[in-house]
Amino acid sequence: MKELRVQPIKNxxxxxxxxxxxxxxxxxxxxxxxxxxxxxxxxAMNVRSNxxxxxxxxxxxDRELEPKEVDKIALIAPRATINIIRGYEVVEKHRVKxxxxxxxxxxxxNPTCISNSREPIExxxxxxxxxxxxxxxxxxEREPDDIASRII
Ligand code: CTP
Numbered sequence: 001m002k003e004l005r006v007q008p009i010k011n012x013x014x015x016x017x018x019x020x021x022x023x024x025x026x027x028x029x030x031x032x033x034x035x036x037x038x039x040x041x042x043x044a045m046n047v048r049s050n051x052x053x054x055x056x057x058x059x060x061x062d063r064e065l066e067p068k069e070v071d072k073i074a075l076i077a078p079r080a081t082i083n084i085i086r087g088y089e090v091v092e093k094h095r096v097k098x099x100x101x102x103x104x105x106x107x108x109x110n111p112t113c114i115s116n117s118r119e120p121i122e123x124x125x126x127x128x129x130x131x132x133x134x135x136x137x138x139x140x141e142r143e144p145d146d147i148a149s150r151i152i
Contacts, residue, residue: 012061023056078131
């Protein structure tokens with residue numbers, strides 16, 4: 001029988017299969033607690049998982065995620081699944097998937113990169129691998145090795 005750690009939610013989004021220890025980064029991406037409308041949020045950390053050993057889970061009630069937020073989550077939790085819950089049922093489930101390029105969601109580590117200049121140029125990275133996530137700057141070809149801390 002499945003152990004129930006955190007209550008099922010009625011409506012909202014469950015982000016499952018987050019690598020253990022990354023839940024707080026996911027909350028940060030979602031702007032919790034600074035931004036947002038004070039939705040109810042539950043977090044389970046280091047939950048046992050068949051496929052991952054240990055995992056984290058984040059449940060946000062009465063909120064669905066924006067595509068940019070999902071792309072950011074894909075950069076730190078490449079196996080995460082996004083479950084949309086309505087009336088206690090999982091009505092949609094998909095695994096995060098990085099697009100071919102990510103624009104305006106990572107800051108280039110190269111201080112002389114044109115995306116860091118005063119020009120109004122958004123950062124742009126080519127995705128070279130999904131899992132583990134690896135990206136290369138479209139402008140200066142720098143490959144950040146600390147993607148999680150580069151998320152804007
Ligand atoms: N969940 C929830 N509230 C609901 C329904 C589901 O919080 N009303 C959560 C479950 O606890 C689980 C996730 O949403 O963390 C996905 O639910 P479900 O698809 O039923 O679980 P699994 O089959 O275990 O998912 P997967 O196959 O993706 O591992």
